[in-house]
């Protein structure tokens with residue numbers, strides 16, 4: 597797509613014939629009612645549909661629909677993933693998935709108390725994820741983790757750190773060849789149910805790290821007993837350039853920057869996203885266009901207006917979705933993730 601022949605070869609060496617047609621991902625403006633959702637789910641190329649917040653339908657008798665308990669600001673679109681092949685679906689206990697054979701969406705929701713707490717629920721979730729990948733011959737490309745009260749607890753008791761420990765032990769050998777891109781965000785609905793969903797593919801992607809940031813899995817001990825296991829971004833195994841950008845915040849090296857300063861954290865976050873897109877060899881001229889799917893998670897109500905203005909000014913075409921959510925370090929006020937080439 598936008599790549600020079602040389603960089604294209606770098607990413608696809610040895611697998612040119614194997615590159616897959618990219619899944620298409622977009623926000624679709626539709627009324628937050630059951631009829632609009634059912635109309636979307638009636639379209640046969642739909643792999644997954646996400647509704648955001650309490651106004652979105654809670655549940656559908658269709659494994660492709662998932663409600664995310666993050667409250668949207670201003671607009672509340674559905675997020676829709678589409679694939680070219682025929683989609684088949686299945687449900688097995690707390691796990692459900694949809695796949696066209698090339699790509700799959702899967703989701704898992706585990707009650708924390710029923711699994712002995714958040715750490716063991718996270719371990720179980722990632723053991724199940726790894727088992728599912730093995731059974732389906734697939735590779736995880738992108739994972740979202742939604743955790744209630746993510747900053748509750750002090751020091752190593754903080755719930756995010758408990759989640760990281762459980763995830764690390766559940767992931768173990770299955771991700772020895774590289775971590776997927778990920779987001780871990782705090783929801784506020786008071787339900788202690790760990791929600792993990794992922795995008796997987798028949799072919800592995802290429803993890804990309806950010807030269808401005810220490811790789812998360814190398815974070816020093818001060819951030820918790822077990823480091824977060826994710827790649828800063830992942831280049832999809834697709835014919836057109838598609839890059840999944842992990843949740844990105846105002847972290848340089850391993851340190852959080854600009855405490856209490858929302859606008860500076862915003863700028864640092866955008867600088868980090870730019871840098872990881874450099875590392876993924878996406879040309880500056882083609883970034884943040886209408887094909888860039890962007891979600892911004894904002895912690896404090898008082899920063900919502902600024903977030904909205906800064907996003908519109910900085911990245912007008914990407915039409916970011918603004919969500920209220922908690923970031924995994926309590927001093928961080930904003931996190932942004934996204935997909936280039938969606």
Ligand code: 3EB
Nearest residue numbers: 778779780824826842843924
């Ligand atoms: C950071 O860079 C910010 O634990 O899966 C971002 C994306 C963050 C993913 C995760 C955490 C995760 O460390 C937090």
